[in-house]
Amino acid sequence: MKIVLGTLFTVLVAAFGSQAQTFTEETNQFRNKYKQEFLHSENSPLKAADLPYLQFYQPDSSYRVEARFEKVKGKSFEMPTYSGMNKTYVKYGVLKFKVNGRRQKLAVYRSLSLQQLAKYKDYLFVPFKDKTNGDETYGGGRYIDLKTTDLKDGTFVLDFNKAYNPYCAYSTGYNCPIPPLSNHLTISITAGEKNFTKHQHEASIK
Numbered sequence: 001m002k003i004v005l006g007t008l009f010t011v012l013v014a015a016f017g018s019q020a021q022t023f024t025e026e027t028n029q030f031r032n033k034y035k036q037e038f039l040h041s042e043n044s045p046l047k048a049a050d051l052p053y054l055q056f057y058q059p060d061s062s063y064r065v066e067a068r069f070e071k072v073k074g075k076s077f078e079m080p081t082y083s084g085m086n087k088t089y090v091k092y093g094v095l096k097f098k099v100n101g102r103r104q105k106l107a108v109y110r111s112l113s114l115q116q117l118a119k120y121k122d123y124l125f126v127p128f129k130d131k132t133n134g135d136e137t138y139g140g141g142r143y144i145d146l147k148t149t150d151l152k153d154g155t156f157v158l159d160f161n162k163a164y165n166p167y168c169a170y171s172t173g174y175n176c177p178i179p180p181l182s183n184h185l186t187i188s189i190t191a192g193e194k195n196f197t198k199h200q201h202e203a204s205i206k
Contacts, residue, residue: 027059027161034164045171053198063160063191067097069108069151076112081175082140082168088112089177092124093151097158099187106158106183108146122147127179128163131188137195138169141179144192163192170196 035054038046046054074091081087092110096103106126114120129141142163150156166176 023061023064024059030162031056043167043174045167045174050170050198053196055194055197057161057191057194059161060191062100063189065097065099065158065160067095067156067158069154069156070094070096071151079109079177079180081177082166083173083175085175087175087177092148095126095156095158099160099189102187104185104187106185107180122149124148126158126183127177128183128185128189129179130185132190136190137193138165140166140168140176141183142166142192160189160191163189165193165196170198 035051038044038051039048071093072091076088076090078086079089089109089111092108094105094107096105098104106128108124108126110124111120114123124146126144126146127141128144130137133139133141142165144158144160144163146156167174168176
């Protein structure tokens with residue numbers, strides 16, 4: 001019996017380790033692709049030499065949660081950006097979830113201008129702030145992308161490990177939406193992209 005239980009325990013440990021390995025690999029693949037996109041985007045604020053200054057929290061599966069999605073029929077409104085311009089969005093729905101046992105919710109928005117482009121017609125995004133902003137992460141908040149097709153059976157796997165900085169974190173001259181007050185979380189999200197460290201590096205050598 002001990003041999004059977006020991007074998008079962010070994011199998012379970014191996015399976016758990018494999019899942020953890022797969023999650024880490026998936027997260028790292030996402031980040032590598034994310035970095036490469038800077039080199040191919042026409043209006044990118046970064047060059048290849050800047051990529052080593054992109055910093056991330058270690059992959060953490062506790063920040064990959066299943067959220068309940070509730071669609072809403074919101075009216076269009078003007079979302080301010082850090083450049084002073086406004087962009088027209090509509091509130092598409094709300095994600096309700098738990099992080100470390102605490103209930104949270106975030107609104108999901110749709111850009112009316114991007115919706116007109118075939119490439120981005122299913123594009124949605126979640127701008128948010130949390131307690132790490134201005135310390136370990138960019139003070140202006142971070143974003144998570146998703147598509148309408150990702151919302152299945154009223155649920156969405158919300159992965160904060162994929163949270164990224166707006167272009168404004170790297171350079172001026174960009175129209176980055178300011179996360180609405182309703183999307184300011186009262187907890188720390190220690191997952192996803194951290195502060196861009198090139199500015200700190202340049203300041204230290206002056």
